Amino acid sequence: MKQTMKAIRYFLLRDIRTRPLQFLSSVLVAMSAITALMLMLLYTEAAWRARVMPDHDQNYHFVVKNLSYSAKNEIANQPWAQACYEILEYDDDGNLIRDDFRIRVTWDEVWRWGDRAWEIFDKYDMWDNRAYRSAYEYNYDYILEKLQKRYYNAEVVNGQPITTSAELATKREIVLKCGNTAFISDTINSYTFQPEFFGNLTVFGMFLAAVMAILSSERYKRQMREYGTLRALGLRRRQLIALHCTHTALSSVCAIPLAAGFTWGIVDLYLRLMGDLVHADPAAMTLTESIPLPIIGWCSLWMTVLSTVGSLVVCLLYRKFPVIVLLRGEGTFQVSFVSKTSPAFEDSPDLSVYNRLYLLRTRKSQIFSVAVIAIMMPLPLMYMGFLIDDVFELQYTDALVSFLYNLFQAIFIFITSVTVTVLASAGMTDERHAEFGIFRALGIKRKRLSDAVNAQSALRAIIVAVFAVVIFVIVTDSRLQSSAVTAPMEDTLPVFLAKCLLDLIGTAVFVFPSVFGGVRLSLRRFFRRPIIDALRDTE
Amino acid sequence: MQTKLTKAERKLNRFHNHEIPENEVLVARELTKTYFQGDYHIKAVDNVFLRVRRGEFVSIVGTSGSGKSTLLHMLAGLDTPTSGQVFLDGYDIHSMDDDQFSDFRAKKIGFIFQSFHLLPVLTAKENILMPQKISGDTRYPSYFDTLTRMLKIDDRLHHLPSELSGGQRQRVAAARALINKPDILFADEPTGNLDRDSAGELIDLLLATRAELGQTLVMVTHDPAVAARADRIYHMENGVLREQKPE
Known part of the structure; x- marks a missing residue:
């Protein structure tokens, strides 16, 4: 051993x-x-974001001077305080000349905690900082409306005083979108x-x-x-x-x-x-x-x-x-079962029947290739969704940071998944060069061969797209169910179907070019080789 | 009265060399294949001239690596020569465009490979019928039964290639090459993977169909007994082809 x-x-x-x-x-x-x-x-x-992300209408830094240790501790322990820092400066004699306490908050969290947050703000006189009150008042109704509409489909009455809106929200048991939803990009959290x-x-x-x-x-x-x-x-x-x-x-x-x-x-x-x-x-x-x-x-x-x-x-x-199959290098797991000659083959006037038989008889291999790409898809789809959300957000709010982050992630993940899909698609087609060689030796034209392969690839891409959307919907659903959102909006059937259609289009935009790119690459390689070279692949 | 030619036929006619006698189905002129390896170049086939008459059986023999398979591949249009020409039925096959030659190949040429090259996902019957699906040629609907009976594979038609023995696979490959009744049949060591009995049976069969259809047969072989049954024997050595005079 x-x-x-x-x-x-x-x-x-x-x-x-x-x-x-x-x-x-x-x-x-x-x-x-x-x-x-x-x-x-x-x-x-959150601490990291609080430190490296600029302020915008959802996040804000407060600076409170000369607080006692217990006061700092009390603020730092508030659930709406994302991150706190002490900035201490001493003179040459060792005397403290600056004692700033910086607190990073998320508006959504502050609103969520309502009166309890107000108390602390009052207690330490944080209202006067950096025109906070006016910014807060200006944004409150707008953000409340946006969040309620977006997540709870609730009716919102604008123009009410802040406290009234908050009370209304509480009475209606509408918990604002907050807490552990950082990945959904509306707010950030520490957990x-x-x-x-x-x-x-x-x-x-x-x-x-x-x-x-x-x-x-x-x-x-x-x-x-x-x-x-x-x-x-x-x-x-x-x-x-x-x-x-x-x-x-x-x-x-x-x-x-x-x-x-x-x-x-x-x-x-x-x-x-x-x-x-x-x-x-x-x-x-x-x-x-x-x-x-x-x-x-x-x-x-x-x-x-x-x-x-x-x-x-x-x-x-x-x-x-x-062992002998391995030694021959035959990927025979593609032939799924011992088959009888198909009656469809005898009846068919042309070659299209081969496509059907090939897909049927190589179904194990096809299922594997479809499954892996479909399993890979939720992540790129998720980031594509975030990115689209962010683009719409950009019109109203300063969501540049979130946009940049999601853009980077999307590009990164897209490049990886497209490269791998192209490689997989090209690899699967490369494997068939010997088979294509036989067809060419039997007198099939390039275009006819390309058409046959493209038809198979199109079918595969469609199946991948459908499976990917199904997996994406399941994953997204379970993700939302498990998140801290207390009352996710129930989609009506048409809304749900429309979302699925959008996902399907998104997936198709990704899957089709990658799959066909790989097939095209492989076919070009094949057509550049003499037929006999391709036939030698199996020898 | 002269029949009107279709556009495709007129296009094809451009590659027809009228100087080649009608009874010469295969003509190769100054055929050369050179492989380049860095500064070195190896001539696998060196300036070959060959004329094969209609209905003739020609065998090409030689040691391994002498270039006989490369020559056969170029004659059948499966490989491209570095220089030289190949005329099949008077047509310059390496000057034709791909579509023209594909049609030509589907109808006029049959090829039997040493390693069978059967499509693994198709049954024996489907493999044999595949050339008909490609060419759309259904002129010989009953030929399939005749051929499979002759080749003794009529009880193995619904098996995948992986379930057939070497001899059965080669007979399926032969049936596939013959199903469209091609004018010329190329065979690259068709008996190389077979035992003596199976090899003998296959050659008998090829000669029988040749006699029946008036086909031309060009075969590369290692087997002196098989080669001896040919009308003419060529010997290949270091890429050079020479006719072996009868003793």
Whole structure:
């Protein structure tokens, strides 16, 4: 056993050394997902946001001077206080010359706590700070209306005094959108470990598991002959699975420090670019200061486990392959069952029947490719949704920060998922070069072949889009259910269907170009080769 | 009375060389294939001239790596030559555009590969009928039954290639190559993966269909016994083709 593990280790290291690009691509993909996760962690961490984000109509910094220790403590312990800092300055003799206490609040939180918040504001005379009262009054009705309309579909009476509106809201048992909803971008919070946070973590995990499953599947196909040789030499099935999965796990582990470095770079760049907008101290921050090391550790471990699960699924799909099939490098898990000649084939006047038979008889492979892309989709879709929300918000409020954050995340996640989908689509088509070669040798024209492949890809893309929307709706629904929102608005059926349609369009915009891009890339490669080269692929 | 040619036929006619005698179905001129490896270049096929008459059986023999398969692939239009021309039925196949040659290939050429190249997701019957689906050619509806009976695969028609033996797979591949009754049949070591008995049966069958349909057969083989049954034998060595004179 020990000897075998030694052999596995040797093969793995040798594999990484001889094919560094393959390993690097896995590391980069894992890095991008983990970086996005770390940015999400930073964004949900209110203290960090309070420190590096500029004020806008939802967040505000107060500065109260010369407070006692107990007063500072009392304010800092208020649930609506996101973050508090002491700014102390001493003269050369060691005398205190400046004692400022900065408090970062979220309007929504202050409103939520109503009278209890007012009391503290009165007690420490915070009303007079920086034209707060007028800003507050100006924004109150507008934001209340917006939030109520948006989330509770409630009727709002404008023009009432602040206290009356708040009382009305309480009487109607309308709890304003607040609390743990940072990811929904209306407000921010200090509570990291909430059900919604785990929901988000799951979506990130699903994304990484799916992309790693795609990469892992491609790697398995490429190395099938080598794996066959190892099996023929006595490697057990489980050991082969361990060998394959270790590669993925190792790439995820290597990605963690890179992701941390990359996140630090992004934050640094942000502070350099947006530093003048930041009202608070644009002090340099370290990542671990904002997100405690154990959280980084647990999240990274979670991502590593899920990426390995993605790889494991691939291994399980191939597990029943006889050694000879591996040695031949035949991806025969694509032929799902022993088939009788289809009557449709005999009756069909043309080649279109082949498309139907191919999809039917390779359904295992098709289901796998559809499933992984569909599982990958909720994250890009989620950020696309946030981004669209932010674009509308920009018209009314200064939501630039949220917009920039979501834009960056969306671009980042989109580039990763598009690249992986294109690779997967091209890989799946590449696998069929020998089959295309046979068709070409039998006299099929390029256009006819392209049309046949495109028709199959279109069908696959449609199925992916539908499945992705179904998964997205389920994930979003469970995320909202688990969030701190007390009374989510029930969509009427037409609204729900309209939303699904929008999601479907969003998914199609993403899926179609990626899938067809990959197919086109592969077909172009195929058409550039002499037919005999493609036929040799299976020899 | 001269029949009016269609646009496609007129287009195709541009590649027809009228100087080539009608009885010469396959003509290769100065055919060369060179592989470049850095500063070195290797001539896999070196300036080959070849004329094959209609209905003739020609075999090409030679050691491994002598270039015989490469030559066959170029003759059948599966590979592109570095220089030279190939005329099939008087048409310059490497000058045709892809669509023209695809149609030409679907109707006039059959090819049997050493490693069968059957479509894994289709049953034996579907594999055999595939060329008809591609060319839309249904001129020979009863030929399928005749062919499968002759090839003794009529009881294996509903099996996937993975469930067939090597000999059965090769017979399915042969049936597929023959189903459209092509004018010329290329075979690249068709018996290479078969035992002696299966090999003998396959060659008998190919010769029988050749006799029946007046087909031309060009075969690359390692097997001297198979080669000996050809009308003419060519020997390939280091890319150079020479006719072997009968002893």
